[in-house]
Amino acid sequence: MFSLVTRDVRLVTKNAQRPYKYASLENILCLTPACSNTPDPASDDIFQQAKRSESDELKIALQTNNTDALEGYLQKYPDTSHRPEVERKIGAIKRSELSEWTLYEIGDLYTPHFVQLNSIHQFGNRAVAKNRERIITSQFKLASGATVTDAAYQENLVVYDCRNPISALSENWVFNKAGELIFHFKFADPQYVDLSIGGSLPVGSVGRVAGYIACHDDIATPLVSKSELSRMEFKSLATMVNGEGEMFYKPNESEQSDPNQKKITGILKLSKDHNVKAFFDPGTSIPDPPDYRVEVDDLILKCDESKFLVAKSEFWNASNQLVRLSVHPDITNTKFSDFQVGSPFDTLQQIACHRSYGGIGIRIEPTNGLIGVAEVFDNSPAEKAGLKVRDVISRIDNEAVNTWTPLQATTRLRGPVDTKVNLSIIREGQNDPLEITITRENVQTVSTQLRPLQ
Numbered sequence: 001m002f003s004l005v006t007r008d009v010r011l012v013t014k015n016a017q018r019p020y021k022y023a024s025l026e027n028i029l030c031l032t033p034a035c036s037n038t039p040d041p042a043s044d045d046i047f048q049q050a051k052r053s054e055s056d057e058l059k060i061a062l063q064t065n066n067t068d069a070l071e072g073y074l075q076k077y078p079d080t081s082h083r084p085e086v087e088r089k090i091g092a093i094k095r096s097e098l099s100e101w102t103l104y105e106i107g108d109l110y111t112p113h114f115v116q117l118n119s120i121h122q123f124g125n126r127a128v129a130k131n132r133e134r135i136i137t138s139q140f141k142l143a144s145g146a147t148v149t150d151a152a153y154q155e156n157l158v159v160y161d162c163r164n165p166i167s168a169l170s171e172n173w174v175f176n177k178a179g180e181l182i183f184h185f186k187f188a189d190p191q192y193v194d195l196s197i198g199g200s201l202p203v204g205s206v207g208r209v210a211g212y213i214a215c216h217d218d219i220a221t222p223l224v225s226k227s228e229l230s231r232m233e234f235k236s237l238a239t240m241v242n243g244e245g246e247m248f249y250k251p252n253e254s255e256q257s258d259p260n261q262k263k264i265t266g267i268l269k270l271s272k273d274h275n276v277k278a279f280f281d282p283g284t285s286i287p288d289p290p291d292y293r294v295e296v297d298d299l300i301l302k303c304d305e306s307k308f309l310v311a312k313s314e315f316w317n318a319s320n321q322l323v324r325l326s327v328h329p330d331i332t333n334t335k336f337s338d339f340q341v342g343s344p345f346d347t348l349q350q351i352a353c354h355r356s357y358g359g360i361g362i363r364i365e366p367t368n369g370l371i372g373v374a375e376v377f378d379n380s381p382a383e384k385a386g387l388k389v390r391d392v393i394s395r396i397d398n399e400a401v402n403t404w405t406p407l408q409a410t411t412r413l414r415g416p417v418d419t420k421v422n423l424s425i426i427r428e429g430q431n432d433p434l435e436i437t438i439t440r441e442n443v444q445t446v447s448t449q450l451r452p453l454q
Helices: 002-012 043-064 067-076 083-096 206-215 226-231 344-353 381-385 406-413
Strands: 102-107 111-123 126-134 151-161 166-176 181-186 235-239 245-251 261-275 291-302 307-316 322-327 357-359 362-367 370-376 392-396 420-426 434-439 441-443
Touching (some): 002 043, 002 067, 043 067, 083 111, 245 344, 261 344, 291 322, 291 344, 370 381
Antiparallel strands (some): 111 126, 126 151, 151 166, 166 181, 235 245, 291 307, 307 322, 357 441, 362 370, 370 392, 392 420
16 A cells, blocks of 8 residues: 555656655564465566556556646656557646637637637547637628627537548537627537538638647647646746746657657746737737737757747746647648757757757856856866856957857857867956866756756
């Protein structure tokens, strides 16, 4: 019993908590007559015991209905054959939290379309989702053929064919401006809807985007859970130069078909609300575009080029509600963007691709117009040369840095392995600047509280 509790707690907390038991028994205590005569397990049974252990932990993780426990299981058994099952379970749990209406597309520059992500589920080659859209015509024709003049918005339960761009209506609700239901019609349960009489979904249409979201678990499932957003225990990446927020990251274990590409999740937490209207096309006009406080991006990074792609973006408000979802249904035709050496994307590439670089092994941050040393890596060239946390770099290779951005400083601190860089250091308790020469080495991305790495 104690062992099972220990295992359960360790799974749920991802090894953050590990209970220990203490006992004063000096002999083996047998609770069944046969246990004292039970032989030691043969070495041939070790593999079977390991499989039973994994099976037991999977059962526990599934029973907890907790994403932390399930992700802890995947971390412990990364090659498990049960990964698809566990990932589907994680996705279902994360989506079940999202009862809010999430803006996913704007039609004709003035019609917002929303989806309720906890309504999405797949069955066979179909998917179903509940959508909401504004009604802007003065006279709206109902599914029954009747016309009403006070319709404000409608909600539709839509069935999508995940093999062909076709959808059909399962159920329809129409509401007035006061939020009162004025019409409801049910065509059939989703599994019985005849898709052959449904409408096509052209490329670029709102319906095509909705079908793409509904038919793809990885798109419909949020990149982070509400509990993760509440805790904000992601790994720190960088502080925005303008001071408006912090950047974090979360590893992404999803496999890529191209071995030269890696996925990672980027999180931008802003210090104040911003409005999603900044991402709309020019001329877009919709009522009450939502504010957001956190942006979460599904990033694809190339390991041999300084290029990245945003496959999906999520925008969460201060109450941890997902207010906007931006996806690219035709991702194969989406172009990669360039990033600069020393930028946060460069750091993310090092993390995702396990790449080293020529540098001195420190983390920097702006300090009173100069460059402050926020972290010195263990066994790094900087540590060997005597650089310390809270040192301030005033000159690099005899050039003043008071007008430099962290990116410019990063570019100058890095360089080919075995080359030297000269630093002028201001240190507390020292009247005169210290002159330090450091020889660059291969530096691995090892910081757990990352900002620009040099």
